[in-house]
Amino acid sequence: MRREEAQPAGYRPLDVETVKAYVAGLSQLSGRLGGGEGQLTAREVGDGNLNLVFIVEGPTGSVVVKQALPYVRLVGDSWPLPLSRAFFEWNALTRQAAIMPQRLPQIFHFDETNALVVMEYLTPHVILRKELIAGKRFPHLAEHIGVFLAETLFRTSDFHMETAKKKSDVALFSDNVALCAITENLVFTDPYFDAPLNRWTKPGLDRAALALRSDRAVKIAAQEMLHAFTAKSEALVHGDLHTGSIMVTQEDSRVIDPEFAFYGPMGFDIGALIANLLLAYFSQEGHEAEAGGRDDYGEWLLRTTESVWRIFEARFRDLWRSERTGILYARSLFEDQGDLSGAEIALSRFLCGLFADTTGFAGAKMIRRLVGLAHVEDMEAIAEETRRAACEAKALAMGRELLVNRGRLSDICAVTSLARSIRREKGLS
């Protein structure tokens, strides 16, 4: 039986009362919380689409309890979703923590039966997406996440990882079928036909949304990216690395919620982040109090987009040179024969392909947030529908270009230049 078909017999969803008893029963937390069940307070704060999230506080400290529900919270129990996603999240967290613990919440406890993870309560951290809507800047964000991407993707790939371990991990995460299926359907397929759960700002986005269905180039491109998603097992990807999966302060950034993790294409994670930064960029005119009032902030978003890729690439190049211990591009073929430039050329060729994947995935991720089931608060928060549709139409045009012209955009500056150009266009909505 596949793991995700099994719903453990002892599973019991917690509530704000039972979660206190549960946490009080974990002896490893008593020092942190500083009190027994009677001294704990709990609240449920889950605002995502899938899970219960509790904050449990004691006299001296606090923890988060994240518990999977057997269905999609956003939709209800008509859409069942296996509890095993907590197992995959925990497995992803432990692997990421072995590489970059400083970019994650600390993990205290995993309970497979109850499909829950107990972890550090990040405070005063706030979800990045909310801060971007508020127009706040984070000077270390691109550095933190660019390095995190390079480290986690490189070190779980055949560039670095021992091949038997990587194949064993590919097998383990292959079982994360249901969460991959969400992406396979909602990101790559549903936006391009009359899927029941699609929605968009009406009537402003009608024309652009419906045009996707007869846009052969974009449909084929989306399916080519889907094929890469299903059959390019390059590295352990987070699988849902949007700006709602990053918590920030001015000094710190942490990546949360890797329940969609599996061995997939590296560009999927980088593309997801870039897509969400660009969605934030195209939402700016919806948030400004006076015309042009958020132009500077838009430029900061584009600079951050550029920096994410550049910092990713720089760290990836360092890792390629110093930590390339896997079976790919063995040093015996290059450096050990004095052929340093051969290894550099091979690296540049790889990065060229990765950048094409990254832009393709970024395009697909933008489009699905505009005409598919799950939208982003950056746009949803724009109350006036005409204004929102105008922002969304430009973002949709950008997504299409990234998807169709992946592999033809010379570098990350070509992407940000294109974003500026599309934002200046008139009559797109």
Add this chain to the structure above:
Amino acid sequence: MRREEAQPAGYRPLDVETVKAYVAGLSQLSGRLGGGEGQLTAREVGDGNLNLVFIVEGPTGSVVVKQALPYVRLVGDSWPLPLSRAFFEWNALTRQAAIMPQRLPQIFHFDETNALVVMEYLTPHVILRKELIAGKRFPHLAEHIGVFLAETLFRTSDFHMETAKKKSDVALFSDNVALCAITENLVFTDPYFDAPLNRWTKPGLDRAALALRSDRAVKIAAQEMLHAFTAKSEALVHGDLHTGSIMVTQEDSRVIDPEFAFYGPMGFDIGALIANLLLAYFSQEGHEAEAGGRDDYGEWLLRTTESVWRIFEARFRDLWRSERTGILYARSLFEDQGDLSGAEIALSRFLCGLFADTTGFAGAKMIRRLVGLAHVEDMEAIAEETRRAACEAKALAMGRELLVNRGRLSDICAVTSLARSIRREKGLS
């Protein structure tokens, strides 16, 4: 514990005596063999690199018993190799048999503990490679194998297979680490540095063999194909589809020995077969009794190479149109919207990439048979070393071009034209 780390406690290698008792004990075979242990005869005929192979004959019929040894037979017990390869072979055989039983030996029994499979004794079938060396023609070969490739690759891919089943199979075959490692090392890496097991015809091939190590383009190309091998899980591939893995008569063709099976790139199987047909082609001058005596046969080999691809492609196109039930390129995006041409364009784009992979893998497979550990009888049977080296040098040049220029060869005729051209070149050795 991974399956392949486990050597079952009860494992016992058979010999020509014990194999009779073993087979006599399988009640499902008594009707076929027509007699008990005392009426059976057995002989060991394994001529491959890895396993024991017995033919057991009774009064009315016969079977083959193929048993894995815990080491590489070609090298000896200094190179251990897990018995689990029989498990993967049996799993591949059952999956292929569900698709095209007429192209396989019938399977009677699998014994995981003893790492053996009992199957149909194919008679009067002969190993294709031996027949090609003898200059024999097989009018149905390309049709049989082209269709087999299309059917097995399409139906185990995300084009057709239910996604949960495919991911579960990816996981199962991910455990076939040791056999994948043989390919990863011997095919893609060892030929390009001073690996201890490399060998080639000396001194005739010295210059060409050593030149590979400073040939940056070929080294990078080989590693790019290795990356596709390790991280492109398109379909269940046979994994070792050379002309020694096909048994033929004038009317029939059967594919045997899929112990290297795993979810990998489709082009690996097609490329392996094309590589071995081209190796046969370049060996012709070594087998001719008088100058030009095998020229016609060489042309038959090239026509067969063309037909393999063309028949593969034609059947693949049919399957794409009629059996595309997987999650890729959903009909809801194309045919169901009246966009038949969109689906056709997507298909052609996919086949274009697959052809590039096919030629790249074909090139890598040719090279490794000339300067790596395992050579082919087509060349080895050429006794005179100067003559052999001349054939091998041309084959090596062909392999290099296929590898480096994959994606730039317009179609299969460009490949066969190139082969003719290289064969006519002087001074390549």
